[in-house]
Amino acid sequence: MNSKSKAKGKTVGALFLLLAPLLFSLPVIAQSLASNSGNEKYAIIYRFTNERFDITMAELDFDESGRGRFRFRKNESDQDIENPIALSANTVRQVITILDQLSFLTSGEEYQYEKQFPHMGTHTIRVRQGNRQREVSFNYTRHPLMEKLQLLLFSIRNQEERYFNLDLARHHYPLDTPQQLRILQNEMKSKRIAEPERFLPILREMSLDEHLPLIARNHAQRLIKEIEKNKK
Numbered sequence: 001m002n003s004k005s006k007a008k009g010k011t012v013g014a015l016f017l018l019l020a021p022l023l024f025s026l027p028v029i030a031q032s033l034a035s036n037s038g039n040e041k042y043a044i045i046y047r048f049t050n051e052r053f054d055i056t057m058a059e060l061d062f063d064e065s066g067r068g069r070f071r072f073r074k075n076e077s078d079q080d081i082e083n084p085i086a087l088s089a090n091t092v093r094q095v096i097t098i099l100d101q102l103s104f105l106t107s108g109e110e111y112q113y114e115k116q117f118p119h120m121g122t123h124t125i126r127v128r129q130g131n132r133q134r135e136v137s138f139n140y141t142r143h144p145l146m147e148k149l150q151l152l153l154f155s156i157r158n159q160e161e162r163y164f165n166l167d168l169a170r171h172h173y174p175l176d177t178p179q180q181l182r183i184l185q186n187e188m189k190s191k192r193i194a195e196p197e198r199f200l201p202i203l204r205e206m207s208l209d210e211h212l213p214l215i216a217r218n219h220a221q222r223l224i225k226e227i228e229k230n231k232k
Contacts, residue, residue, distance in 0.1 A: 006097045011152045012214065018049070026213070034218065042063065042127060042129050044060070044061075044063070044095060044127055045059065045060065045061045045127075046157065047060075047120050047126075048124075048157060050122070054074060055075075055161065056073055057071075057127055058157050060153065060160070061086070062085060062092070065121065066089065067087075068084070069082055069083065070083050072161065081164070087194075087195070091195055097145075098149040104134060105127060105134050106144070112138040112139070112141045113138070113142050116140075117140040123138055123139070123153075125153070130184065154192075155193060157192040158192050158193065159195060160185060162230070170209070174216070175205065181220060182219070185223060188223075196227045200227060204220075206220040
């Protein structure tokens with residue numbers, strides 16, 4: 001073997017020794033990256049708009065911790081009202097479970113029913129996880145899982161709207177509290193409130209508030225018992 005061949009062999013050997021650790025670690029790195037991508041937290045936005053409704057726009061924006069905001073706009077106003085939200089772990093888990101069942105972020109499926117129903121308003125769902133993001137909109141769907149997700153998100157939105165109206169009546173329009181409590185009870189019976197226990201603190205305060213009509217205080221007590229019974 002001449003001197004040139006020996007030098008070339010030494011160079012290749014040295015290069016192999018230099019790159020070997022990296023080559024052997026590539027599967028580990030790939031596995032780690034895949035694992036980390038699966039650990040990225042979800043961020044979810046749900047928006048419902050309908051210019052015909054009293055509430056023309058309502059939006060939920062929350063992450064896996066359940067913390068976020070509820071924002072809405074009334075038809076007689078050009079300004080949004082915004083309140084913080086803190087959803088329960090169980091509610092967030094339900095949302096994420098359905099998103100995973102849908103393979104939402106990787107699917108290209110369209111959820112709009114073959115017929116358009118624009119008078120029913122528009123549902124928009126945007127989900128982000130790490131660098132992946134997807135948004136879909138529809139006014140009506142017959143897809144079983146998407147319908148389940150839409151109803152769940154709508155019940156959260158409805159819950160926050162009912163809470164705002166009840167709290168507003170309690171502080172500023174006490175004579176409206178009996179009506180607001182009747183609406184809340186009907187919504188709970190119709191399963192259009194995602195977390196009835198969300199109302200327990202305000203109902204307990206209302207049941208002891210002598211500034212409110214007696215009928216409202218008594219109704220608040222009945223709702224407390226009903227929610228606690230169903231919770232058990």
